[in-house]
Amino acid sequence: PLVFVLGSTGTGKSELAVELATRFNGEVINSDAMQLYKGLPIITNKITPAERRGVPHHLLDHIGLDDPPWVVDDFKRAATQVIRDIRSRGRLPILVGGTHYYTNALLFDQVLVEGEKEEPSSSFPILSEPTDVILAKLRQVDPVMAARWHPNDRRKISRSLEIFLKYGRPASEIYAEQKRRRETEDGGDVSPWQNLLFWVHTEPETLKPRLDGRVDKMLAAGLLDETRQMFEHVRRNEAAGQPVDFTRGIWQSIGFKELEPYLRASSSSSPPADPTALASLQSSGLEAVKVSTRQYAKYQTRWIRTKVVPLLQDHPGAMSRLFVLDTTDTSRWAEQVADPAASITRSFLAGDPLPEPASVSPAARSQNAPCQRTCELCGVTCVTEDSWEKHLKSRRH
Known part of the structure; x- marks a missing residue:
């Protein structure tokens, strides 16, 4: 058995993972790409040692700032080994984090398509055309996939067309074949799916001020000092002739890029920065952090709805293992989140029937x-x- 805790930033995923680990002899595996990096606990919103309550956490503080960013295969390989180790000790692995394409890598085995290295767009000139042109072609060759994507989602539209151009078959047909193969390998009888998923959800209008308040707490906890340390690291690398690629890895974390203009101005000594201008840069940088955090939360929720749920629907019985838990009212955490999750997990581990997901919370019916x-x-x-x-x-x- 493997337990997943999904959800957007600020909804209480880590708290639930620790709660389940304390009740069911579990250990937690981090699946947040930014929290893989060593240090920087504030900007990456790592759960504190006190909040871990003695529960072992894996793949946290794992790689250095200058290490190559992990691709999905790196994470899948490392996480699979950790899961084996946890099980060998008779304990329950609980995976938690907001990088949901990492989650998909462990949940689904789509080796025919998703495991392949993507071809450069130069191999297929149409992929360099405007998005509406690519979408029109996709509608001709694979209307099923074309209907799945938003008309402005160029990356997904391009990828679906690329699969057709590369394999000569629609992606939807390949995915359906993989589904049939899985069922055939099971002898026609679908074996129990050994995964349990909790989607921790907070209503957007409640989550927005909660996320803004979290940024304020990060500022009080030393966000500026931490980003300043990152900036000094950048300057040392630049002085050594090793410029940092700001488009990859930890440098894409929310907080650093938004505050970089302030950090550069405040570190300049010739001429010294005007205090009023500095204060304005800091204020606008912090507001940008809040905006980026809110946008990221929306992106994470959209990913679950449009990338995780459709794949669950394609896997027989999987949707009956996805439970939405409502963390909108934090004063009812035990009643609406911790206790229902524990009850479901207890039945799951015992092999007992699970409740209907829609009966667990009104939020389940709204997703x-x-x-x-x-x-x-x-x-x-x-x-x-x-x-x-x-x-x-x-x-x-």
Whole structure:
């Protein structure tokens, strides 16, 4: 058995993982790409030693700032070994983090397509065309995949068309074949899926101020000092003729890039920065951190809805193992999150019947399956039922 805790930043994933680990003799595996890096506990929002409550945490503080960023295969290989080690001690592995393509790598084995190295776009000239041209072609050759993606999501549209160009077959057909093969290998009888997933969800209007408040707490805890240390690391590398690639790895973490203009101005000695200008740069940088954090939370939720859930739907019985837990009201944490999760986990480990996911919380019923609807009046395309309902009620509509 393997337990996954999913969700966007600020929803309480780490707290739930620790709670389950304390109750069920578990150990936690980090699946957050930024928390892999050593140090920088504030900017990467690492759970503190006190909050870990003595529970072993793996793949946390694992690689150096200058180490090559991990790709999915690096994470899958390391996490698989850690899972084996935890099980060998008779303990329960619990995977938690917000880098959900890491999660997908452990949940799903799509070696025919996703395990292949992507070809450069120069191999297929159409992939360099405007997005609407690529989408039009995808609709011709693979309407199933074309209907899955938002018309502006160039990366996913391009990848789906690339699969067709590379293999000569629609990606949707390849995925369906993989599904049939899995079922055939099981002798026609689908074996129990040994994964349990908790999606920790907070309503957006409650999450936004919560995330803003967390940035304020990070500032009080020493965010500026930590980003200044990162900036000094950059300057040392630059002085040694080893410039840092700011588009990769830890340098893409929310906090550093937003505050970099302030850090450069405050470190300049010729001429000294104007205090008023410095204060303005710091204020605008912190506001940018808050905006980026809110945007990232939306991105994480959208990834679960459009990338994790569709694959679960393709795996027989998997959706019955996905439970949405509502952390909107933190005063009801035990009642709405910790105790229901513990009860479900206890039944899961005992092989007992699990409750219907929709019966666990109202939030489960609101996280609808992906769809694609376009409002002809507004020209807006939505890729989930939830976002469609919100659009219909919006001021814009």
